[in-house]
Each structure stands twice: as structure tokens, then as C-alpha cells.
Amino acid sequence: xQASNNYQTTTNYLLGFSRIVTGLLFIFSGLxxxxxxxxxxxxxxxxxHVFGTHFLNDYAVAIAIVVCGFEVLLGALLLLGFWxxxxxxxLLILILFFTFLTFYSAxxxxxxxxxxxxxxxxxxxxxxxxxxxxxxxxxxxxFVNRKRIKPIxxxxxxxxxxxVALVVISLGIGIYTVNFLPFIDxxxxxxxxxxxxxxxxxxxxxxxQYEVVYTLKHKxxxxxxxxxxxxxxxxxxxxxxxxxxxxxxxxxxxKKGYQVPIxxxxxxxxxxxxxxxxxxxxxxxxxxxxxxDLESTNLNxxxxxxxxxxxxxxxxxxxxxxxxxxSTQEAERxxxxxxxxxxxxxxxxxxxxxxxxxxxxxLLMQNGTVIDKWHYNTLPTFDVLDKTYFSKDY
Numbered sequence: 366x367q368a369s370n371n372y373q374t375t376t377n378y379l380l381g382f383s384r385i386v387t388g389l390l391f392i393f394s395g396l397x398x399x400x401x402x403x404x405x406x407x408x409x410x411x412x413x414h415v416f417g418t419h420f421l422n423d424y425a426v427a428i429a430i431v432v433c434g435f436e437v438l439l440g441a442l443l444l445l446g447f448w449x450x451x452x453x454x455x456l457l458i459l460i461l462f463f464t465f466l467t468f469y470s471a472x473x474x475x476x477x478x479x480x481x482x483x484x485x486x487x488x489x490x491x492x493x494x495x496x497x498x499x500x501x502x503x504x505x506x507x508f509v510n511r512k513r514i515k516p517i518x519x520x521x522x523x524x525x526x527x528x529v530a531l532v533v534i535s536l537g538i539g540i541y542t543v544n545f546l547p548f549i550d551x552x553x554x555x556x557x558x559x560x561x562x563x564x565x566x567x568x569x570x571x572x573x574q575y576e577v578v579y580t581l582k583h584k585x586x587x588x589x590x591x592x593x594x595x596x597x598x599x600x601x602x603x604x605x606x607x608x609x610x611x612x613x614x615x616x617x618x619x620k621k622g623y624q625v626p627i628x629x630x631x632x633x634x635x636x637x638x639x640x641x642x643x644x645x646x647x648x649x650x651x652x653x654x655x656x657x658d659l660e661s662t663n664l665n666x667x668x669x670x671x672x673x674x675x676x677x678x679x680x681x682x683x684x685x686x687x688x689x690x691x692s693t694q695e696a697e698r699x700x701x702x703x704x705x706x707x708x709x710x711x712x713x714x715x716x717x718x719x720x721x722x723x724x725x726x727x728l729l730m731q732n733g734t735v736i737d738k739w740h741y742n743t744l745p746t747f748d749v750l751d752k753t754y755f756s757k758d759y
Contacts, residue, residue, distance in 0.1 A: 380510045383503040384443050387456065390500065391440030397483045399433035399539040401547040402426055403722040408480035412466065415475045430539035435459070437535035438528075443507070447524045449514030456504045464501055467494040484551040546722055546740045553626035554720045554728070554735060560645050561733045563626040570623040578615045581608045593617075630716045635693045640710055644686060648732045650755060652677060652685040654707055656725035657717035659691040659699045666725055666741035667703055675706050676747040681755050690714035729754065 398405045406425035413421045421428065442452045470476040471490030479493035488496065516524065542548065550556065553563050566572055577594040584607055592602065602608055632641040652674055656662040674685035687707040689696055696709045721728060723740040730736060736754065739745060
């Protein structure tokens with residue numbers, strides 16, 4: 366009898382611990398991603414590419430919102446003890462799916478970061494897989510003991526109303542941040558950041574270290590071996606006529622160093638000339654309009670922005686540029702169609718998507734610092750910009 370009571374007590378403690386840890390992790394994970402479902406949608410597109418389901422790309426953000434909301438909902442219901450059996454099944458199905466994805470990503474090296482905690486806490490696929498295994502163990506405890514889950518209230522009406530409220534809140538957060546901007550910006554282009562400092566190695570920091578690997582073939586025996594550039598030079602292998610280099614030398618990462626937050630920003634004009642430093646380090650106010658994909662951009666928003674930059678140019682001679690990853694032909698077509706007054710420059714879609722989670726969006730910059738940024742749904746008027754920024758500096 367005593368042994369049975371001890372078993373029951375241990376099981377209850379283990380179940381309670383598993384519920385608390387799993388519930389909090391699911392809520393945290395869901396909220397972090399719901400803060401930026403657009404970014405999570407970009408990550409989902411990587412998985413769609415891997416599995417050949419490109420037709421889902423158009424629904425990536427919507428799927429992201431639903432997944433984030435589902436995580437928050439399951440975590441909250443688990444803590445409250447509502448609908449225990451259904452929640453246990455939902456958790457098990459979801460964690461099995463996540464575990465498969467992270468293992469596949471890690472083993473086949475197809476996605477470098479899983480996006481489990483968004484851009485707030487980047488994890489490698491193997492780290493994510495390890496995290497999912499721990500969660501799987503906790504969820505198995507919950508699933509096996511799902512009949513033991515006791516709700517904080519047995520009133521069905523209260524449970525139903527609370528569940529509906531949780532659904533609205535969990536989905537509403539993602540819908541809001543998609544149509545405006547993330548509550549917290551975890552990306553390097555966030556307000557207040559000095560971009561030039563994030564594009565270079567800090568003093569004293571070391572970057573990645575590489576070695577050059579040569580493939581050598583023995584002319585007589587046909588034996589092949591790989592040697593590093595250091596060994597090649599130290600042993601003076603170039604003097605040995607019995608060995609010849611075959612193929613092209615390969616660069617191999619030896620030691621991972623400091624990772625520059627902005628490693629891939631290159632801004633060019635239509636001729637391919639580099640304007641990155643000139644535009645980023647402009648000492649005066651300049652308006653950067655980011656429309657990474659002109660084919661899907663909001664044209665009405667571009668018209669509104671065009672009127673805004675016209676007023677800024679007339680009043681203060683403020684430079685305005687349009688940054689896009691679209692083709693020059695598409696950019697010229699849109700520019701002519703809308704009579705855009707902005708200079709057009711080009712950059713890769715990856716950094717443009719990180720600059721502002723909107724298509725189009727605006728960055729107000731001065732001397733390399735992001736002063737502010739806006740989604741096209743919250744565009745400021747010229748009067749607001751004038752009173753808040755321009756009139757104070759001119």
C-alpha cells in the first residue's frame with residue numbers, strides 16, 4: 366500500500382513538472398514566433414523548398430500564424446488542465462512532427478537554423494533536435510498520464526469561454542504583428558542600431574579561420590591524398606615531382622570566429638556599382654524604402670510613400686531611395702507606372718527581408734543609424750516626420 370502511494374505521488378510530481386515545463390516552453394516558443402510570423406514564414410518556405418512543396422509558399426505566413434497560435438494555445442490549456450486528453454494528443458503529434466523536421470534538417474544539413482525560437486534565440490538543427498527530444502520525453506509522460514490531468518475548474522462553460530479567448534489572443538498576436546511590425550525587433554536592422562558597426566569585425570575579434578586543402582595524386586602509383594596548405598608548404602611538396610595537384614583547391618572552415626551581424630548587405634545600382642557605404646553612411650537624414658518584391662508589393666502604399674518623399678525632398682532636400690531585389694526591368698516598370706521620385710538600388714532579398722517586415726516598409730536613417738522604421742500600414746505623414754525629426758535638425 367505504501368509503495369503504491371509512493372508511486373502515485375512520484376507520478377503526480379513528474380506529471381506536474383512535465384506539464385509546467387512543457388506548457389511554459391510551448392507558450393514561450395509560440396509567442397516568440399508570433400512576435401514575427403513573417404520571419405517564421407520565411408523559415409517555413411525553406412522547409413517547403415526542401416520537401417518540394419513550393420505551392421505552400423503563398424500560405425507560409427498564414428501557416429506560421431496558425432502554428433504559433435496552436436503552440437500558445439496548447440501550452441496554456443496544458444497549464445490550465447483543460448481538455449487534457451485532446452491537448453495531450455495535440456502535443457504528441459506536434460512534437461513528433463517538430464522532432465522529425467529538426468532531425469531531417471540536422472542529419473541532411475538542409476536548413477541551417479530551425480527557427481524554433483525565431484531570431485531571438487538562434488539554434489542549430491542539432492541543438493533543436495536535442496531540445497525536441499527532451500520535450501518529447503516530457504510529453505510522453507503527459508500523454509501516458511493524460512487521464513490524470515485535472516483542470517483548475519470543472520465548469521465547462523468557463524473552460525469553453527477561456528479556450529475561445531485563448532484562441533483569439535494567440536491568433537490575434539500573429540495577425541497584428543504581420544500587419545504592423547514585431548513588438549520586439551531581434552534583427553540587426555532594428556531601431557537605434559548603427560549599421561556600419563554591424564558590418565565589420567569589432568576590434569580584437571577574430572573572424573572565421575579557413576585552410577586551403579589540395580588534392581594530390583602520385584604520378585606512378587595513382588595514390589591520392591588531401592593536404593592542407595600549411596602541410597603543403599611545410600613539407601615543400603611542390604618540389605616533389607612525384608606528386609601533382611588535381612582539381613581545384615578547396616577552402617575548409619577550421620575555426621568558427623565572430624559572426625558579423627550584417628555580413629551580406631551589398632547595395633548596387635542598375636550597372637552593378639557598389640553604393641553600400643555611400644547610402645548607409647549618409648550623414649544626413651535619408652529615407653530608405655524597402656520593397657524586396659515589387660511584383661507582390663502594395664502599390665497603393667508606394668504611392669503614399671512617393672508623396673511623402675516628395676514633400677521631404679521639397680522641404681529639406683532629403684534623399685530617398687527604393688531598395689529592391691526585383692529585376693531592373695520590373696523596377697523601371699513600377700517606377701514609370703507610379704512616377705516614383707526615389708532613386709532605385711538593388712540588394713539581395715535576404716537582407717531586405719530583415720530590414721523591415723513589410724513590402725514595402727520604410728527606414729529613416731541618419732549617419733548609419735536606424736532612426737525609426739514603419740510598416741506600410743502605419744506610414745507616418747510628412748508633418749509627423751517634420752515635427753519629430755526634420756525640423757529639429759535643419
